[in-house]
Amino acid sequence: MRAYKRCGCTALLLEPGTVHALPALPETLLGQGRVATAVGVDVPDKMKTRIPVVLLACGSFNPITNMHLRLFEVARDHLHQTGMYQVVQGIISPVNDKYRKKDLAAAQHRVAMVRLALQTSDWIRVDPWESEQAQWMETVKVLRHHHSELLSSLSQTEGPDHSGSVSLERAAVPELKLLCGADVLKTFQTPNLWKDEHIQEIVEKFGVVCVGRVGHDAKGYISASPILQRYQHNIHLAREPVPNEISATYIRQALGQGRSVKYLLPDAVISYIKDHNLYTRDSSWKGESTQHNAGERKAPRAMPETSHSSKGEAR
Amino acid sequence: MPFVKTTREVSDQQPQIVNMENSEKTDVVLLACGSFNPVTNMHLRLFELAKDYLNGTGKYRVIKGIISPVGDAYKKKGLISAHHRVIMAELATKNSEWVEVDTWESLQKDWVETAEVLRYHQKKLEAGSCHQQDSPVREKPGRKRKWAEQSQQFNQKKSLEPNIKDVPQVKLLCGTDILESFGVPHLWKSEDITKIVGDYGLICVTRAGNDAQKFIYESDVLWKHQNNIHLVNEWITNDISSTKIRRALRRGQSIRYLVPELVREYIEKHNLYNSESEERNAGVSLAPLQRNIADAKL
Numbered sequence: 130m131r132a133y134k135r136c137g138c139t140a141l142l143l144e145p146g147t148v149h150a151l152p153a154l155p156e157t158l159l160g161q162g163r164v165a166t167a168v169g170v171d172v173p174d175k176m177k178t179r180i181p182v183v184l185l186a187c188g189s190f191n192p193i194t195n196m197h198l199r200l201f202e203v204a205r206d207h208l209h210q211t212g213m214y215q216v217v218q219g220i221i222s223p224v225n226d227k228y229r230k231k232d233l234a235a236a237q238h239r240v241a242m243v244r245l246a247l248q249t250s251d252w253i254r255v256d257p258w259e260s261e262q263a264q265w266m267e268t269v270k271v272l273r274h275h276h277s278e279l280l281s282s283l284s285q286t287e288g289p290d291h292s293g294s295v296s297l298e299r300a301a302v303p304e305l306k307l308l309c310g311a312d313v314l315k316t317f318q319t320p321n322l323w324k325d326e327h328i329q330e331i332v333e334k335f336g337v338v339c340v341g342r343v344g345h346d347a348k349g350y351i352s353a354s355p356i357l358q359r360y361q362h363n364i365h366l367a368r369e370p371v372p373n374e375i376s377a378t379y380i381r382q383a384l385g386q387g388r389s390v391k392y393l394l395p396d397a398v399i400s401y402i403k404d405h406n407l408y409t410r411d412s413s414w415k416g417e418s419t420q421h422n423a424g425e426r427k428a429p430r431a432m433p434e435t436s437h438s439s440k441g442e443a444r
Numbered sequence: 445m446p447f448v449k450t451t452r453e454v455s456d457q458q459p460q461i462v463n464m465e466n467s468e469k470t471d472v473v474l475l476a477c478g479s480f481n482p483v484t485n486m487h488l489r490l491f492e493l494a495k496d497y498l499n500g501t502g503k504y505r506v507i508k509g510i511i512s513p514v515g516d517a518y519k520k521k522g523l524i525s526a527h528h529r530v531i532m533a534e535l536a537t538k539n540s541e542w543v544e545v546d547t548w549e550s551l552q553k554d555w556v557e558t559a560e561v562l563r564y565h566q567k568k569l570e571a572g573s574c575h576q577q578d579s580p581v582r583e584k585p586g587r588k589r590k591w592a593e594q595s596q597q598f599n600q601k602k603s604l605e606p607n608i609k610d611v612p613q614v615k616l617l618c619g620t621d622i623l624e625s626f627g628v629p630h631l632w633k634s635e636d637i638t639k640i641v642g643d644y645g646l647i648c649v650t651r652a653g654n655d656a657q658k659f660i661y662e663s664d665v666l667w668k669h670q671n672n673i674h675l676v677n678e679w680i681t682n683d684i685s686s687t688k689i690r691r692a693l694r695r696g697q698s699i700r701y702l703v704p705e706l707v708r709e710y711i712e713k714h715n716l717y718n719s720e721s722e723e724r725n726a727g728v729s730l731a732p733l734q735r736n737i738a739d740a741k742l
Contacts, residue, residue, distance in 0.1 A: 195485065195701040195702075196701075198701040199700070199701050199702070202698035202700050202701065203697075203698070205698070206696075206697045206698055249700075249705050250700075343681060370688060370692055370697060371683060371684055371685075371688045371689070371702055372683040373681070373682060373683065373684060373702065374680055374681040374682070375680050375682070376680070379679060379680055388496045389492035389493070389495070389496055390492075391488065391489075391492050391540075392485040392486075392488040392489045392492065392704075393489070396539055
């Protein structure tokens, strides 16, 4: 009797001697074959039957900061600790320029900065799809897009099995979850900011991993909303053990005033900002974003900017 | 609440900007003493915030930052070997143009009081520039030298050139925790506190400006030298304490983006922090407490 194991990343059954069931899964999905765990985490046998998860963070990332990056690390640790999940990938999706938020640097720059920030990460990647669309789109649509991408990439690589003797289990589709800070959860309450059916779809079909923030009561927000309460089993509240409230707003202000932002965001991102003259005092007053913002304001953009960029409809 | 002079106002807006020629500015070296067990992004931020603040007053020019990890003889619980702590600090400052690590303190056999470390570095700076000096009136280390007249002469000749006769001043860089630790019985000698704020100066980066101001108000020594105590506000709650880092490591939690990447890799490679390392010096009395209590008995 051949001893089959389960792949630690995808929870698929493996033939003995193989590492992954599917020969050429996109690198992005498996992080080059490495099991994404924090250092020193005890990986019990249960790990092999865990549900694979992909974390998606939407936001302005204007610019990306160490705090955004921490969200991923904290969320991953939290999910792993439950014993039920295996986080296989993280995706950062910078918002479209058409979001027209004040001082929003061009998407091409925001994407480039995220890419630089992720150079040292082996499991998080940036996806420019949202930023490349013709218009701004609601979070749920971004989730749907990435979910279908996950589905199609798995079905592509499902082909004839290797040995013919035992058919492999159908690839387990990773669960795509929205990663955000507690401040985003709060914005669900703001009238007209989110469509109710979207909130429902997000928490029902996908799920949310919400990282705590100082001054926010995530549990309270959930209790205050019938929809959130109903699906609270699908809302994971992760606690950030090391409070680190770096706001992109502060970063932009500091840069505008010529103050240092070193150690608040990766060095490579700081160099990029300097090389491309972003977030200088002048560029923040430049016409484009403010001019377009003048006058008509649509509901999704009515949210005043709060400090954390990784939000839902409020980005 | 007591008044606070504008130059020390806890504000991230620059107080009155004094328009001084470079040669009139006081060159400052920021010295941070501590365990750095391990060094974190927060430690590094202290330097950046302090530099921006002092440069922003228009009276100072920060020319260097020094991280001076404490020696093993400090005997703090959980303190790992100075060798590693020094290397991590060096990795952390690898990409810094102005902050560096000094190993003198960590190499001493016995624990060295902070005032002594300040004195050592001040002397070192003076020795470095003394061959450039004429025979000046030797003032006490740390005091601003009265180069006003000479400065003006230099100004006329080469107004943009810094006055090489000025010796930089060493100032102690710290967080509120140090300021408040002045109140812990036997932790500091009162004459040392006087030296630190009297002869050198303190730059305290604080989140809770009011608490720090209150602390200064309630201490006669600090109050007397308040002109030499600069409070810099840290708007971002950046509570990356080394204790929490060590705790996270013991629990297998990620410390990415809280410490420089090179430091994180080094810690991982050498498995520096675990339950064992946290028990080092357990039950042992902290060196300053031991020394000060013993001295008090004499």
